[in-house]
Amino acid sequence: MRMVIVAGTPGSGKTAVLIHSLKRLIEKGLKPSVVKIDCLYTDDDKKFAKIGVPTKVGLSMDMCPDHYAIYNIEDMINWAEDNQSDFLVVETAGLCHRCAPYTENCLGVCVIDATSGPNTPLKVGPFLSTADIAVITKGDMISQAEREIFRERVLEVNPQCKVIEANGLSGQGCVELGEEMLNSKEVALDKEKLRHSAPLAVCTLCVGERKVNKKYHRGILRGIDGFQSYKGE
Amino acid sequence: MVDKITVLGGYDKQGNKEPVEEIVIKKGEIFGVVGPTGSGKSSLIGDIEQLAQEDTFSKRKVLVNDEEPSYDDRTNPRKKMVAQLSQNMNFLADMSVGDFLSLHAKCRGASSKCVDAVIRLANTLTGEPIKKEHELTILSGGQSRALMVADIAIISDSPIVLIDEIENAGIRKHDALQILSGHGKIVMVVTHDPVLALMADRRIVMKNGGMQKVINTTTQEKVIAEKLNKVDELMLSLRDRVRNGEIIEDIKLEDVKL
Numbered sequence: 001m002r003m004v005i006v007a008g009t010p011g012s013g014k015t016a017v018l019i020h021s022l023k024r025l026i027e028k029g030l031k032p033s034v035v036k037i038d039c040l041y042t043d044d045d046k047k048f049a050k051i052g053v054p055t056k057v058g059l060s061m062d063m064c065p066d067h068y069a070i071y072n073i074e075d076m077i078n079w080a081e082d083n084q085s086d087f088l089v090v091e092t093a094g095l096c097h098r099c100a101p102y103t104e105n106c107l108g109v110c111v112i113d114a115t116s117g118p119n120t121p122l123k124v125g126p127f128l129s130t131a132d133i134a135v136i137t138k139g140d141m142i143s144q145a146e147r148e149i150f151r152e153r154v155l156e157v158n159p160q161c162k163v164i165e166a167n168g169l170s171g172q173g174c175v176e177l178g179e180e181m182l183n184s185k186e187v188a189l190d191k192e193k194l195r196h197s198a199p200l201a202v203c204t205l206c207v208g209e210r211k212v213n214k215k216y217h218r219g220i221l222r223g224i225d226g227f228q229s230y231k232g233e
Numbered sequence: 234m235v236d237k238i239t240v241l242g243g244y245d246k247q248g249n250k251e252p253v254e255e256i257v258i259k260k261g262e263i264f265g266v267v268g269p270t271g272s273g274k275s276s277l278i279g280d281i282e283q284l285a286q287e288d289t290f291s292k293r294k295v296l297v298n299d300e301e302p303s304y305d306d307r308t309n310p311r312k313k314m315v316a317q318l319s320q321n322m323n324f325l326a327d328m329s330v331g332d333f334l335s336l337h338a339k340c341r342g343a344s345s346k347c348v349d350a351v352i353r354l355a356n357t358l359t360g361e362p363i364k365k366e367h368e369l370t371i372l373s374g375g376q377s378r379a380l381m382v383a384d385i386a387i388i389s390d391s392p393i394v395l396i397d398e399i400e401n402a403g404i405r406k407h408d409a410l411q412i413l414s415g416h417g418k419i420v421m422v423v424t425h426d427p428v429l430a431l432m433a434d435r436r437i438v439m440k441n442g443g444m445q446k447v448i449n450t451t452t453q454e455k456v457i458a459e460k461l462n463k464v465d466e467l468m469l470s471l472r473d474r475v476r477n478g479e480i481i482e483d484i485k486l487e488d489v490k491l
Contacts, residue, residue: 115325117326117327118326118328118336140279140319140321141321141325142326143377143381143384144282144316144317144318144319144389145384145389146324148337148340148341149326149336149340151340152336152339165308170276170279171289172279172283172288172290173283175288176288
């Protein structure tokens with residue numbers, strides 16, 4: 001299964017940009033599946049359902065939402081395969097500037113809001129610096145000069161990424177993002193690793209585990225089916 | 234060199250083909266964009282700003298010198314052919330005017346020496362002077378606008394200049410237009426102001442998201458434009474007098490009889 005992981009702070013326009021991009025891909029006859037990860041509540045699934053995309057919501061509740069997303073990747077891919085989808089899009093909750101949500105072979109997309117100020121790219125961590133694509137949104141709300149400075153700062157943090165300036169309202173730039181999704185690679189889950197370790201805390205991922213497969217995980221773990229358990233000594 | 238740009242028509246808000254299928258704008262030309270609010274003026278300007286390739290809502294296509302611009306031409310600010318003054322009146326960046334301008338100069342590959350020149354030019358357009366050490370976010374609407382105009386004229390200095398509603402800014406709009414239009418540039422002005430619209434060589438009328446028709450400014454309109462200019466100057470001088478705390482006793486209307 002090809003996999004696209006979309007990260008970015010809340011309100012940056014992840015859902016709006018994705019909806020425009022997915023619409024174009026559906027017009028081309030492709031079949032995406034979307035998983036929206038959030039902590040306690042989301043109604044983004046209704047927005048995806050409106051454009052006819054099979055959508056699953058994953059609420060992480062007490063678990064770290066990024067760890068939750070990684071822990072459930074296998075289930076999400078199986079579900080997308082059951083849907084006979086061409087690719088799976090995972091939209092993260094996007095809560096933490098230290099998030100490191102991308103796996104090595106997924107297409108890593110960071111959505112970042114230009115109105116958050118030109119210092120923001122310097123403040124955020126791996127979800128920008130290890131992304132393949134940085135989508136800059138809300139550029140229409142600031143002057144061209146500010147937009148250009150913001151873009152430069154993004155490239156300072158991640159010189160390799162492709163920058164797409166997008167507008168979640170008009171759909172500007174979203175065609176380009178859709179094209180990039182088409183180029184995403186197949187992910188062989190068993191050997192898949194995170195690009196960057198997750199932030200330190202108390203779970204196995206938190207202490208630097210980067211293996212994706214379910215069997216390597218310890219701690220308080222919540223399955224996408226809502227079942228929560230403790231694994232470990 | 235940019236000698237001309239071509240806008241190939243797309244679709245309006247209802248998905249109907251636009252009545253105007255093609256516009257060619259040549260070097261040195263000032264082109265107006267008029268139409269009611271919500272008619273798609275800013276979207277048209279947006280399409281040109283990003284040199285759209287049937288990848289926006291309108292599905293318009295923009296050619297430069299009859300050719301499709303490359304991806305790099307469209308996105309790299311050092312190569313950017315378009316400078317845009319949008320409707321936004323405020324800066325959000327949390328830094329000083331001087332730092333901001335030298336950062337932008339760096340992005341555009343311009344010398345940081347031009348910072349002082351930008352501030353000097355901006356101060357010819359606005360009332361209260363802007364200083365290098367001022368925080369960007371505390372500038373007034375007029376000051377921000379003046380700074381944006383000067384930044385475009387000196388730092389961006391692109392062959393295509395797009396201006397979205399300069400009239401609401403509380404700055405000297407004629408001077409601003411003159412500074413921005415420069416010699417041999419392609420200029421597009423979105424406006425609700427008849428003074429500016431009739432100053433343009435041609436104007437495009439927008440309706441329902443689509444380009445409805447192109448009007449060549451008539452000789453008669455050019456004459457009217459000059460008269461309107463005088464009305465405008467009268468209003469400007471009155472504005473300055475009121476701003477400076479004078480009491481207005483009489484106005485001279487002889488000069489502006491239509």
